[in-house]
Amino acid sequence: MEPPTTPKHSRVTSIQHDSDMGRTPSYPTSHYPSSTNIDDAKANLKTILATRVSFNDPNIVNVLVKPDEVSADIVKALQDNISKNQVIKKFLADVRRKAIPLESHMYKPLVRRNCCSCFEYSCIE
Amino acid sequence: MKDNNSDHPTSEPAEDTNFARHVSRIWLDVHSIIPRTDEGLFIPGMPLDPRDVEEGIVSGHKRPLPGDDEDDEDDADTPGPSKVRRTMKQRPARDGNSQGKSDTFEKRRPDLVLVDDSSPEHRQSRPFWRHIAVLLEVKRDREKGPNPADGTTLTGLAAQLADMARLHLAARPFMRFSVHLTVCGAIFNLAIFDRAGGVVSKDYNINKDLETFIRIIRRLGRDLDAYDLGLDQTVVPIDTLGSWKQYPRFRVPVGGSTYITKRLPIWQSTGLVGRGTFVCLAELEGDKDKTYILKNAWRACARLAESTVYKMVYSATEESTSGLTDLDGVAKFVDGGDIYDPQQPNEVVKVSSHRKGFGGPINENDDPVLHRLVLASRGCKLYEFTTFSQLMRAAKKMNSGTCNLFSLRFPLTLLQDFGHFMSVVLFTGTSVLVTCSLV
Numbered sequence: 001m002e003p004p005t006t007p008k009h010s011r012v013t014s015i016q017h018d019s020d021m022g023r024t025p026s027y028p029t030s031h032y033p034s035s036t037n038i039d040d041a042k043a044n045l046k047t048i049l050a051t052r053v054s055f056n057d058p059n060i061v062n063v064l065v066k067p068d069e070v071s072a073d074i075v076k077a078l079q080d081n082i083s084k085n086q087v088i089k090k091f092l093a094d095v096r097r098k099a100i101p102l103e104s105h106m107y108k109p110l111v112r113r114n115c116c117s118c119f120e121y122s123c124i125e
Numbered sequence: 126m127k128d129n130n131s132d133h134p135t136s137e138p139a140e141d142t143n144f145a146r147h148v149s150r151i152w153l154d155v156h157s158i159i160p161r162t163d164e165g166l167f168i169p170g171m172p173l174d175p176r177d178v179e180e181g182i183v184s185g186h187k188r189p190l191p192g193d194d195e196d197d198e199d200d201a202d203t204p205g206p207s208k209v210r211r212t213m214k215q216r217p218a219r220d221g222n223s224q225g226k227s228d229t230f231e232k233r234r235p236d237l238v239l240v241d242d243s244s245p246e247h248r249q250s251r252p253f254w255r256h257i258a259v260l261l262e263v264k265r266d267r268e269k270g271p272n273p274a275d276g277t278t279l280t281g282l283a284a285q286l287a288d289m290a291r292l293h294l295a296a297r298p299f300m301r302f303s304v305h306l307t308v309c310g311a312i313f314n315l316a317i318f319d320r321a322g323g324v325v326s327k328d329y330n331i332n333k334d335l336e337t338f339i340r341i342i343r344r345l346g347r348d349l350d351a352y353d354l355g356l357d358q359t360v361v362p363i364d365t366l367g368s369w370k371q372y373p374r375f376r377v378p379v380g381g382s383t384y385i386t387k388r389l390p391i392w393q394s395t396g397l398v399g400r401g402t403f404v405c406l407a408e409l410e411g412d413k414d415k416t417y418i419l420k421n422a423w424r425a426c427a428r429l430a431e432s433t434v435y436k437m438v439y440s441a442t443e444e445s446t447s448g449l450t451d452l453d454g455v456a457k458f459v460d461g462g463d464i465y466d467p468q469q470p471n472e473v474v475k476v477s478s479h480r481k482g483f484g485g486p487i488n489e490n491d492d493p494v495l496h497r498l499v500l501a502s503r504g505c506k507l508y509e510f511t512t513f514s515q516l517m518r519a520a521k522k523m524n525s526g527t528c529n530l531f532s533l534r535f536p537l538t539l540l541q542d543f544g545h546f547m548s549v550v551l552f553t554g555t556s557v558l559v560t561c562s563l564v
Contacts, residue, residue, distance in 0.1 A: 048398050049279060049283075049284070049287055049322060049323070049397065049398060050278070050279040051322075052321060052322025052323065052398060053279060053283055053287075053322050053323040053324070053325060054322075054323070054324045054325065054484045054485040055271070055272045055273060055276055055277070055283075055325045056272050056276060056325070056326075056327045056328070057324050057325060057326050057327060057483050057484055058326075058327050059482055059483040060315060060316075060317070060324050060325075060326045060483040060484065061315050061326050061329075061337070061341065063481075063482040063483045064304075064315070064317065064353075064483065065315065065340075065341050065344045065345065065349065066344065067337055067340030067341050067343075067344055068340070069344065069348065070339075070340045070343045070344060070348070074343065075336055075339055075340060075343075078339050078343070079335070079336065079339065082335075082339075092331070092332065092335075095310065095311045095331060095332065096311065096332050098310065098311075
């Protein structure tokens, strides 16, 4: 009759990394374990937060920012400035017409994908 | 300090050494760069080195790396290029951990940020997360706004803001809440996120409410100080919040004493809803010889305060601990308790304290309370005991102290709050359960 055996497992000689203990590292030189990992944080946000956010609050701006405390002179000066700025004027007009260009239309693409499945500088062309 | 009607920021205060009152901020377009953390400070989900997330991407615009900062002092004012276009397959996740994800959680790159500026210092191209006072997210379509059509369902943008808020609160110490602006098509909103959740404003239309928008931007950039934008009103930063060279130190009252924080935090939570624990080293003001551990957290109000538990542990009678006086492995408690509101001295600081006048009602039993502890040692982990007899001695003390302490019916989860400092208590908690089950 064979003696009972104990399943073999690797001997733990030292705990060098947080990952050895299944933890997310919190600080490279710290031995303090982190109780938070990314997956937990995501789950936390998606499940718990859903019932904890108040939407369409009518008062937060007035209470927190108090916009009325800015003097009318400053607002008028800024509005005058905006009305003279062609870029901002055009932007606001685009917003009004829902015609804001996509970023890719505003700039020459910086990178492009070629047939070799790698990236190259657009300026090489 | 503040001059609402001047057109110049109050960046050069005369005498005030409370840097929270110094308002000197600039807007930065960071949508094509990645805000960073201080060297040596690691926050999960926040890349230490931008190269981690840029790897494999070849861009026509060489993005400066931290070491290149000296060469691009004006870069911060230069309009940024478009976001580098990447195929979904090759797009690295913004947490630097995985590739190919398009989840909104990976978009941890704000579009524009309002940062504290330290004008005497050389400005670098990549701001630190701790510089950020307000985050602004831009979407092309108004349908992508943070308010849901049904008024209750969490929208993608609200989740994205919350995710950035948790990183913001982790990186910028002693914050009560994180402030966000969103501009989606013609709609703009203001939102805050704190340890109990968040509040999103009603929709404003930039065409109809342009004056309101101007006023908000003006107030955020020039008028509101760091306390107005979420900093804990009981602490005083004694270095400029916009410093590039130095992680700011804070003057923090605990009990009847005041402590000065030292260097980078030892540990910080990265969760949004919950305790938001922040641990750092500190010294007693006026006494630099000894270093303490300062723990700042929002405790659940229905739970026993951690300082109370420490006081009970240390007040256990000699008989209950078998005549053994010192507690091996247990952190040495110095001071601590709930923090009282400086403006209303009879009230402790809660999340509801900064939500007066807006947001939905917070459940009385779910209203986190600001709590601080000062410890003179961190205790020992089980694997840190050097001799078996030392470990057994600690275990014996714990077990002998259980009759009194655990007759008070501590929930085991309470002990888990001590995870970072009281591993031996955790160990004992387990042994106590075993003991109870045997009985």
